[in-house]
Amino acid sequence: MLFNPDGDLLFSVSKDQQICVWYSHNGERLGTYKGHQGAIWTVDVDPTSTMIASGSADNTMRLWEIKTGRLLKTWDFPTAVKRVEFSPDGRQLLGVTEKRMGHLGTIVVLPIVLDVEAEQSDERDLTIVCDESKATVAGWSYLSKYIIAGHEDGSVSQYDAKVTDLQWSQDRTYFITSSKDKTARLLAARDLELLKTYPADTPLNSACITPKKDYVILGGGQAAMDVTTTAARQGKFEARFYHKIFEDEIGRVRGHFGPLNTVAADPIGKSYASGGEDGYVRVHHFDKGYFDFMYEVERERQNRL
């Protein structure tokens, strides 16, 4: 059961395959939402009381218009959906899927448009696979920053809901993550120790580690809907090079007309590639200056060896 944010409506779900909405002050039933083909486990209402989402044993997650009871969207999964929750900003919806033979439990995050006439996406923002112990519940923290999940074995875990990419070092002992929070981070694989932080001025979609030279490459940019014509001029669509150890930004490469969705480092260390929202994949070959560039302390150490 669940109250809407104003407290005037109460939603209830049960095994009878319909969602009921009641006036909380007098217990009168306002209506039902029909369509699920199995027991309904969970329901949540968005922060503006426009829509509700539900999860059911029929392996679907559904989105409904509160006022009319209209079904807006159905997402199909391989197993039952045990929990749903809107993010505090109403822009995302998470669903916890059940573990069953051949399928691990997952937490999926879907983008939501808070407009009953809008088309909702099938494309997930994030999928978390729970391979150790399945998640039984999950919810959003303040600022839609973390997803906190409770697991079958009693453990509680925290996921960063804004991480957009993860790429490994060559020996896989550490990795880099990029985040919508405008930073990239270098973490150790053995204990997740935070080794380095690379702050940028735009949400990041991708990050990679270059072999041969101690650099990292970050790519990002505002999402297409938020882009202003000045964004391109302000250089938000450049690949940014940072020194991996010293965390300084050391250079930028222009070229794309939209946000960078992905960057990849050539394993030989001679080039890198970037893929942009503008539809282009660009492969850049490094010049001599790139290989020669060294910090004073790096040169000092090299001379000592």
Add this chain to the structure above:
Amino acid sequence: EDAERGASADLAVVEARRRMLDEWLAWRSSVEAEVEEERLGRGLPANPVEGLISQPDSEEEQQIIE
């Protein structure tokens, strides 16, 4: 005096970088040693795909495309 202050600021930056480089290299060697020890302990080959694909015997057989 300004120049002196500037120089000492630069020195502090260089000192900080030297420390970061030392810490990084120390961390790298500790991780590398740990991984090597674990690999040997488990009797695993240095190259994880060793034996999975046949490697060309001589250098001439290997074609490098530049």
